[in-house]
Amino acid sequence: MWWMSAPARVLILGGGFGGLYTALVASRLLHTRAEITVIDRNDYFLYTPLLFQVAGGSLQARHVARSLRHLLPRSARIIHADVTAIDLDAKQVTTGSGSFSYDFLVLALGGVPNFYGMASAEQHALRFKWLPDVFRLRTHIEQRFAEAAAEPRRARDVLRTVITGAGCTGVELVAELHDWMHGPLLRHHPSVPRDAPSLVLAEALDHLLCPMDPNLMRKAVRKLLDRHIDLKLERFVTEVGPEWLKLRGPAGDEQVPCGTVVWAAGIKPSPLVADLPLPHGPGERIDVTPSLQVVGHPEVLALGDLAACPDPVGGILPQTAQVAVQQGPAAARTLHALITGEIPQAFRYRRKGEVVWLGRTGALAEAFGLHFTGLPAWLLSRTVHLARVPDWGDRVAIALQWAKALIASERR
Numbered sequence: 001m002w003w004m005s006a007p008a009r010v011l012i013l014g015g016g017f018g019g020l021y022t023a024l025v026a027s028r029l030l031h032t033r034a035e036i037t038v039i040d041r042n043d044y045f046l047y048t049p050l051l052f053q054v055a056g057g058s059l060q061a062r063h064v065a066r067s068l069r070h071l072l073p074r075s076a077r078i079i080h081a082d083v084t085a086i087d088l089d090a091k092q093v094t095t096g097s098g099s100f101s102y103d104f105l106v107l108a109l110g111g112v113p114n115f116y117g118m119a120s121a122e123q124h125a126l127r128f129k130w131l132p133d134v135f136r137l138r139t140h141i142e143q144r145f146a147e148a149a150a151e152p153r154r155a156r157d158v159l160r161t162v163i164t165g166a167g168c169t170g171v172e173l174v175a176e177l178h179d180w181m182h183g184p185l186l187r188h189h190p191s192v193p194r195d196a197p198s199l200v201l202a203e204a205l206d207h208l209l210c211p212m213d214p215n216l217m218r219k220a221v222r223k224l225l226d227r228h229i230d231l232k233l234e235r236f237v238t239e240v241g242p243e244w245l246k247l248r249g250p251a252g253d254e255q256v257p258c259g260t261v262v263w264a265a266g267i268k269p270s271p272l273v274a275d276l277p278l279p280h281g282p283g284e285r286i287d288v289t290p291s292l293q294v295v296g297h298p299e300v301l302a303l304g305d306l307a308a309c310p311d312p313v314g315g316i317l318p319q320t321a322q323v324a325v326q327q328g329p330a331a332a333r334t335l336h337a338l339i340t341g342e343i344p345q346a347f348r349y350r351r352k353g354e355v356v357w358l359g360r361t362g363a364l365a366e367a368f369g370l371h372f373t374g375l376p377a378w379l380l381s382r383t384v385h386l387a388r389v390p391d392w393g394d395r396v397a398i399a400l401q402w403a404k405a406l407i408a409s410e411r412r
């Protein structure tokens with residue numbers, strides 16, 4: 001048993017939602033029984049659910065990216081490096097800053113955008129996953145506005161922005177971009193015709209994909225249509241070019257001229273994880289047992305977006321922060337059980353409701369079996385995220401920025 005010998009070497013790959021919460025709880029539970037090392041290519045934890053607000057300029061990047069050193073206890077070692085190889089037989093992980101051996105490994109590397117093998121999309125569409133993607137998107141759209149101001153004749157095509165994928169990320173992003181373009185960006189470019197910027201949300205299925213009650217989703221659709229967002233449902237993207245994309249739908253093929261395509265149509269595990277010789281479930285995610293252990297490798301745990309964790313009500317759990325945040329402490333408890341010679345317990349997911357933001361002043365929410373719209377939904381959605389942001393200073397700063405934005409929108 002581990003507690004009788006040297007501290008166990010626990011290596012956590014990824015300091016996102018799953019990795020951070022595993023490390024926080026494992027440090028507390030295991031004390032001197034384990035040496036905990038977190039490896040991440042970024043030295044910060046990224047609060048992705050508020051990323052679209054950084055894209056639209058209503059929040060600053062520093063409020064959603066908090067240093068891992070600041071969040072984790074001193075006892076946890078943090079390695080700022082890219083993981084390049086995982087050898088499960090040799091129990092060794094290779095990074096840009098050297099190799100690390102482990103007794104227990106936690107795979108929490110999240111996912112990468114899934115282009116479903118479409119090379120043209122990978123080449124021309126903008127990603128919306130990490131912080132640098134947000135800066136790239138902001139710069140790109142600002143450049144498009146500058147082009148439209150210089151050549152108003154082309155403004156409509158240049159300022160048409162297509163978001164692919166009507167999951168929560170696509171829906172929230174399209175609403176936020178609408179408010180940014182029709183607010184600050186048009187004000188800063190008075191020569192651009194007011195009706196020139198337009199947004200298209202393209203989705204292969206016949207409905208929005210947020211896991212919410214159908215009645216609430218119908219309201220979301222209405223709110224997007226009220227903003228004149230062009231909802232193109234049942235449309236497959238077949239090709240993306242530098243200034244257009246091709247869609248295939250029930251009425252045939254169409255080519256949409258546009259200045260920007262943003263890819264928000266799903267994620268998959270990175271090739272590093274997908275190529276591991278392990279059983280993979282749907283979407284190349286790693287199959288895990290209810291205690292989050294990898295099938296065939298009980299010393300390896302997997303969680304978050306890269307894991308195919310069984311949902312007791314059927315299927316597998318969705319790729320959301322809500323799931324990863326709950327799996328982190330469960331993974332820590334499994335590690336504790338393995339190290340102290342107990343039997344690991346099954347992880348039980350508790351769905352706590354959903355919130356969808358619809359621009360700077362709109363929201364829909366579902367909690368405790370109730371539906372919320374208007375101001376209650378706005379307040380609930382903000383409260384949910386404030387409670388989840390891991391740093392108190394950031395919570396206060398974010399709340400102040402939202403209050404400022406709300407007052408500014410009331411004055412307009």
Ligand SMILES: Cc1cc2nc3c(=O)[nH]c(=O)nc-3n(C[C@H](O)[C@H](O)[C@H](O)COP(=O)(O)OP(=O)(O)OC[C@H]3O[C@@H](n4cnc5c(N)ncnc54)[C@H](O)[C@@H]3O)c2cc1C
Pocket residue numbers: 013014015016017018019039040041042044045046048049050051052081082083084108109110111128129130168169270272303304305306319320321322323324
């Ligand atoms: C724009 C956006 C908005 C979202 N909004 C919501 C929302 O509102 N609600 C919700 O529940 N979920 C939301 N999600 C989903 C949520 O972010 C994920 O489900 C969650 O982050 C998964 O946690 P994770 O720990 O698996 O991965 P992540 O949080 O992605 O963490 C993975 C970590 O691994 C690191 N990493 C990856 N590869 C390497 C490597 N090779 N070497 C070193 N480090 C590496 C990354 O830097 C990262 O820190 C959103 C996602 C996005 C992109």
